[in-house]
Each structure stands twice: as C-alpha cells, then as structure tokens.
Amino acid sequence: MVVVFSANPDYYENNSMMQSIANIHRSKKKRLVIIGGGFAGMRLAKRSLKSGMQVVVIDKNNYHQFQPLFYQVATAGLEPSSISFPLRKVFHRRSGDIHFRMAALEKVNSVQKIVETDIGYLEYDFLVIAMGVSTNYFGLENIRKHAVPMKSVSEAIYLRNRILRNFEEALNHEDDKEIEALMNVLIVGGGPTGVELAGALAEMKKYILPKDYPELDFSKMKIRLFEASDRLLAGMTEKSGRKALKYLQKLDV
Numbered sequence: 001m002v003v004v005f006s007a008n009p010d011y012y013e014n015n016s017m018m019q020s021i022a023n024i025h026r027s028k029k030k031r032l033v034i035i036g037g038g039f040a041g042m043r044l045a046k047r048s049l050k051s052g053m054q055v056v057v058i059d060k061n062n063y064h065q066f067q068p069l070f071y072q073v074a075t076a077g078l079e080p081s082s083i084s085f086p087l088r089k090v091f092h093r094r095s096g097d098i099h100f101r102m103a104a105l106e107k108v109n110s111v112q113k114i115v116e117t118d119i120g121y122l123e124y125d126f127l128v129i130a131m132g133v134s135t136n137y138f139g140l141e142n143i144r145k146h147a148v149p150m151k152s153v154s155e156a157i158y159l160r161n162r163i164l165r166n167f168e169e170a171l172n173h174e175d176d177k178e179i180e181a182l183m184n185v186l187i188v189g190g191g192p193t194g195v196e197l198a199g200a201l202a203e204m205k206k207y208i209l210p211k212d213y214p215e216l217d218f219s220k221m222k223i224r225l226f227e228a229s230d231r232l233l234a235g236m237t238e239k240s241g242r243k244a245l246k247y248l249q250k251l252d253v
Contacts, residue, residue, distance in 0.1 A: 021120040024099050029054045033115055033122060035105050036130035037064055037087045044128060049096035053126075058117060060104040062087055065153050071193055073156040075200040076164075080153045105131070143188075150193065163201075167213050176220070183221040190227030191235065195244045198225045202251035223253045 030053045034041045037059035048055050066083040073080055091098055103117035108129075114121050135149035148159045163185070170182040185201055187194050201223050210218050225248065227234075231241040232248075 019120045021101055021117070021122045024056060024122065026123065027054060027097070029097060030125040031056065031123065032126045032128070033058065033124040034128045034130060035115070036132060037061070038130060038132050041128070041130040042087070042090055044130070045098065046090070046094065049094055049098060054097040055099070056122065057087065057098070057100045058103050058105065059087060060102065062102045064090070068192070070150050070153065070156040071197040071200055073153060074150060074159040074197060075204055076160055077200060080157060084153055147188070167209070167216065170216055171213065180220050183216065185223045186226065187224070188226045190225055190229070190232040192233065194225055194227070195232055195248065198223055198248055198253045199251060202248070202253050206251070225253055
C-alpha cells in the first residue's frame with residue numbers, strides 16, 4: 001500500500017533513522033523515479049535514457065518476471081528461471097544516467113516530492129508508480145481464503161505444487177467423490193491467462209498426467225472455466241473469443 005502524507009520540511013535532515021538512498025547523488029538533471037520493474041516500468045526507463053534525465057528504478061525484486069508465461073510455470077511446462085532475468089541486465093548496453101535499487105516503497109511525500117523506502121528516501125522531480133496489480137477477489141473473503149492466485153512466479157510455483165500434491169493425495173483415497181474433488185480444477189477469469197491455463201491443464205490431462213499417474217482415472221477430472229462476461233477474451237476481438245472457446249471445448253474444458 002502506498003500512503004501519501006506530508007511531513008515537516010526538516011524531517012529527513014533531522015531524522016537519523018531515515019537516510020538518503022546511498023550513492024545516487026543529486027545532479028543538475030531532473031530526476032525520474034520509477035517504482036516497479038515490470039513491462040511498463042522497464043519500457044519507460046529505457047525510453048527515458050535519451051531524455052537527459054537521471055532515471056532511478058526501484059523494485060522489491062532484482063529480477064523481471066515475464067508474466068504472460070506464469071501459466072507455463074504453474075503447469076510444469078517451464079522452469080521459473082526461464083521466465084525471470086536480472087533487471088540490471090537490461091541496462092548493460094544502455095548509456096545514460098540510470099540507477100537501480102532493490103527496495104520496497106513505503107510512503108510517498110507528494111508535498112516535498114520524496115519517496116520513502118525500506119532502504120532510505122529519495123527526492124524526485126517526476127514519479128511514476130508502475131507496481132502492477134494484485135488479485136481482485138471482489139470482496140469475497142471465502143474465495144480469498146481458499147483460492148490460489150497467480151500474479152507472480154512464486155504463486156505459480158505454489159499452484160504447480162498444489163496441483164501435483166492433490167494428485168498424490170488422490171491416490172490415497174478410495175471414495176470417488178474425494179478423488180474427483182482433488183482432481184477437479186476451477187479457474188476464475190476467461191482472459192488470456194485463464195484461457196491459457198485451462199488449455200495447458202487440459203493438454204496435461206490428455207497427454208501427460210495419465211502416464212505419471214496410471215492408477216487414476218482422468219476421465220473423472222473436470223476443468224471448469226468461469227467468466228463473468230458473455231464471452232472469453234473480452235479484451236480482444238470477438239473472433240478471438242470464439243476461437244478460444246472452440247479450442248477449449250475440443251479439449252473438454
């Protein structure tokens with residue numbers, strides 16, 4: 001959470017507990033601070049290098065995650081290292097006054113134009129907050145408690161492990177209802193990620209899982225995709241939505 005606050009003008013000079021972020025010296029250049037090393041933050045940083053400004057990128061991780069392929073990690077199609085790379089590598093061959101610090105944003109003082117992080121504070125002339133998004137549960141606490149989100153590599157790994165653990169547990173049950181409950185998968189959201197995840201799981205069900213778990217009857221495994229709007233891929237063309245639906249129906253989703 002970002003808290004916007006105002007502070008005494010002398011707060012930062014007099015507070016020994018809060019120091020300026022080390023080795024990023026204030027120059028005559030305007031300073032652009034970008035919070036977030038995702039697609040938007042990194043693209044803006046690269047485009048801003050020729051602007052004559054000092055660019056500072058702050059992210060709580062020192063690596064970039066290729067979010068469109070989280071579903072591949074969740075379905076064991078890719079290793080996490082295949083879709084993550086160091087943020088600093090992006091700037092190896094870039095000339096310009098650019099800096100990166102691994103830190104978590106804690107507060108924004110819009111009056112004094114200062115961001116406060118867990119490693120210190122930093123003044124800015126321009127501030128862009130590109131921290132991405134978190135899973136929206138629409139106020140449904142029961143869903144928040146029981147569902148598994150997928151907005152980071154670590155969550156994708158957890159989802160992969162959870163699915164495989166359920167199959168392992170299913171082997172230890174004799175009751176058909178218990179087995180089906182452990183094998184069934186419900187996906188909420190018919191956007192690109194939901195469609196890709198449903199398709200990948202359906203292909204695993206058809207080609208891979210029966211070989212790994214020959215004792216389980218995968219005809220009992222149901223993959224259900226829920227979408228609030230009247231079609232899939234609402235952010236794309238209707239043709240794309242129809243093709244996605246036809247593809248998933250062929251896979252028995």
